[in-house]
Amino acid sequence: MTRPAAAHYLPLRGELIGLAYRMTGSLATAEDIAQEVFLRWLGADRASVVVPRAWLLTAAARLSLDHLKSARARRETYVGPWLPEPVPESEAPPQEAAHARAQDLSVAFLLALQRLGPAERAVFILHDLFETPFAELAALLGRREEACRKLASRARARLGEATPRQAVSEAEARRIAGAFLAASRGGAEAALRDLLAADVVLHSDGGGRRQAALNPILGAAKVLRLFLRLGAKRPPEPAPVLHLGRINGLPGFVTLEPDGIPQATLLELREGRVAAIYIMRNPDKLSRFRAAAHRP
Secondary structure, eight states, X not given: OOHHHHHHHGGGHHHHHHHXXXXXXXXXXXXXXXXXXXXXXXXXXXXXXXXXXXXXXXXXXXXXXXXXXXXXXXXXTOOSOOOXXXXXXXXXXXXXXXXXXXXXXXXXXXXXXXXXXXXXXXXXXXXXXXXXOHHHHHHHHTSOHHHHHHHHHHHHHHHTTOSOSSOOOHHXXXXXXXXXXXXXXXXXXXXXXXXXXXXXXXXXXXTTTSOOOSSOEESHHHHHHHHHHHHHHSOSSOOOEEEXXXXXXXXXXXXXXXXXXXXXXXXXXXXXXXXXXXXXXXXXXXXXXXXXXXXX
């Protein structure tokens, strides 16, 4: 690592990871992309680069777009619902860009981004969150500047209100997550019913590796029955809790399940009740928590 190259790269590494994570939905992939950007930066004619941040962000965007092309075929054969890799608060990419906010890492927002086409996603993230001029986006995508403006406008319209409905502090997140964990694992039917919104939706991602619902489960009655049924099958000793607090900005918890693999549960709130539940069971997306579980 040469000093001049690192001087420009290191302060922006968090932004590069944040950009690539929003593009791909995978923090592991985002970290790999940030590393590849640095390798390319080392080999670049840096003396000719007028704005290093623009060069680095553009490189990260190009690599993210390349990843999305290869990932498209894999996504088409993915078993069940796809959810982004859960990220605990302590490992979330720093919100260093002017308009990149913590809520932009929420599962609902990331899922909404995934429904955009790659070009729409790149233009929205780079322009609206990382303030990249449309002229630079036009060069990146090989399109006219006006076409990039239209892509951004279309992306905003499709995203709509895809942001968390209720932001919470770390202390409140721990309280809510703890209450939901206790009610759902302890078979406390009344307490669990009080926590759920009538139109709650449960999404689970097993990736074909572990058992999970192949379709979203809609409504408080069905979600309640599911948790009561699962609670009745659990062993009497409680599952170890690996994390309790915010995950992707939402209240959540990670437990070590009887099969020895973690499970992450994230809760989206609306007016004090749980409006959406995201359960990650795919081992490939839980490597950070698995490492923590085996750490002495």
